[in-house]
Amino acid sequence: MLETTPTINRTIDARGSFCPGPLMELIRGIREAQVGDVLAVLSSDKGSKVDIPKWIEKAGHRLIAVETLEGHDRILVEKAR
C-alpha cells in the first residue's frame, strides 16, 4: 500500500473482464488521458498484475503501484509520454 495516494485522474473498473480485457481498457484510457495523468485500473483477472506492469514498462509509462485488494488488484500508472 502507498503511504500517500496520488491524485487519481481516472479509475477504470475492469473487474469482471477477462484477459486481456483489462489491459485493452487501460490502453484506451491511456490514449484518452493527458501526459501526467494518473490512472487506476481495477482488475479481477489474475494475469493483470503481471501483464499490466510489463506493458507499462514496454510502453514507457510509469508504474506507481500494484495493490492487492479484496477480490481484485488495483494498478496505478502515470501516463509519461
Add this chain to the structure above:
Amino acid sequence: MDEPINLVLFSGTDDKLQAAAVLTAGAAALGKPVNLFLQYWALDAFRRERIDRDHGLAPEAGAEGRGHVEALRIAGQASWAETLRQAKDLGAVDIQACSLSMDLLGLEESDLDPLVDGVEGVTAFYLNAGEGQVVFI
C-alpha cells in the same frame, strides 16, 4: 518496426478462435503487427451471418470442458469476434481470407463479416509475414 506475428486460423470452433483472438489482442497491445490468415472452418466462422453463432468446441473439450467455457461466457467473457474488434482498434491487425478457402466454401467477399479486411493467396500471406513467426491454430 517489429516483425509481425502471423496466425493461420484453420479451426472454426469457438475455443480455438477465442485462444487466437486473445493471442492477437496481446500482440496488438504490445504494438506488434498481427496478420491473421483464415482458412477452411475458421473462414466459415467469419461469415457475416454466422459469426455470432455457436461454433462448438474442439473434441477434447468434452462435456466438462463445455461447462467451463459456458461458465466464462455467462460471467461476461467477450466473444472472440468482439475481442478481435477491440484488438483491431488497439493496433495493426490485418485479417485476410485465404482465396482457396473462399473457393472451397463458395464465398464472395460480401459474405464475410467486416472484420475481414480482404482476400489474398498464400504467397501474399508469406510475403506479409516476412521474417515473423507463423503459428497454425
